[in-house]
Amino acid sequence: MHTRCPQCKEVHPLTAALLSHARGLVQCGDCGRTFSALSFLFDEWPSGEAHGPAKGPDTAPPVLIKTTAPQTPENNDEPESAGDTLTETGKSHKDMVWKLAIALLLVMTIANAAWTFRQPLLSIPVIQAWVSGLGEGSVETHGLLRDPDQFQLVSRDMHSHPTRSGILVLSLTFVNLAQRSQAYPELELTLLDAANQPVAKRRLKPENYLRPDSDVTAGLATDVYLPVLLELGDPGDRAVGFEIQFL
Numbered sequence: 297m298h299t300r301c302p303q304c305k306e307v308h309p310l311t312a313a314l315l316s317h318a319r320g321l322v323q324c325g326d327c328g329r330t331f332s333a334l335s336f337l338f339d340e341w342p343s344g345e346a347h348g349p350a351k352g353p354d355t356a357p358p359v360l361i362k363t364t365a366p367q368t369p370e371n372n373d374e375p376e377s378a379g380d381t382l383t384e385t386g387k388s389h390k391d392m393v394w395k396l397a398i399a400l401l402l403v404m405t406i407a408n409a410a411w412t413f414r415q416p417l418l419s420i421p422v423i424q425a426w427v428s429g430l431g432e433g434s435v436e437t438h439g440l441l442r443d444p445d446q447f448q449l450v451s452r453d454m455h456s457h458p459t460r461s462g463i464l465v466l467s468l469t470f471v472n473l474a475q476r477s478q479a480y481p482e483l484e485l486t487l488l489d490a491a492n493q494p495v496a497k498r499r500l501k502p503e504n505y506l507r508p509d510s511d512v513t514a515g516l517a518t519d520v521y522l523p524v525l526l527e528l529g530d531p532g533d534r535a536v537g538f539e540i541q542f543l
Contacts, residue, residue: 298340299333301326310337440515444481444542446474450521454538456530466526468540477515480506481542485526487535495535498528499543 297315300307301324308325310333315322320334450469457463466485472478480502487496502512505524516522 298338300336300338301329302331302336303327303329307338440479440513441474441476442479442481443474446472446478447481447542448473449540452538452540454535457527462530464528464530464535466528466538467524468526469521469523470540470542471521472516472518474518477517479515480512483524484541484543485528486539486541487528487531488537488539489534490536492537496531500526 297310297312298307299310299322304324304327306324306326308322310322315333320332321330322333323330447470450471452466452468454464454466457465464487482502483500483505485498485500486494489495502510505526506512
């Protein structure tokens with residue numbers, strides 16, 4: 297059997313063994329074109345063909361060489377690295393996703409550690425200065441933590457003074473839930489009517505609700521309950537309740 301190069305029209309003899317070994321793909325020994333021999337296969341040597349300079353049977357044909365990598369003849373001009381480029385692109389995208397995931401996990405780990413150990417960290421002067429600049433969880437100059445959210449109201453009561461008319465008596469108890477001593481908070485007291493609408497509001501500094509002999513700079517230690525007793529002018533029957541905010 298024979299095959300003919302579609303480019304230079306050179307005719308080459310073939311054997312079944314060579315065709316099977318090359319998996320049908322051969323390279324023209326004359327022009328170097330790789331093509332599928334099965335697409336241009338002849339049982340006998342083509343003669344009298346007008347399509348190209350086929351050589352006769354007595355002319356020694358160029359040697360047929362098996363290609364090292366399978367190629368589709370129609371796509372012979374395409375870059376051989378196209379598949380590799382797609383593979384590298386997919387690998388690059390996968391690597392980027394992994395890097396982003398690792399970075400996110402690292403940020404979450406740092407944030408979790410910072411929150412867990414926030415109290416010891418706040419004792420470091422550099423961190424104290426930085427947190428103070430943010431305006432949250434600020435630390436006083438004497439080193440006490442100021443975090444109003446760590447105060448909890450435990451009990452409260454309001455009633456008229458038993459011996460003095462026109463005076464309301466407010467009693468409340470709050471505790472410091474922080475893991476270290478805190479500066480005494482300011483109290484924002486709001487008197488409410490039956491519809492929970494504000495009747496009067498007053499802001500009290502520590503020296504306004506602590507006993508006169510109390511050391512304001514000492515702060516409130518952790519897990520310590522502080523009772524407070526306040527006497528205020530009675531705004532009338534409209535005031536039936538109150539609420540406290542720690543500032």
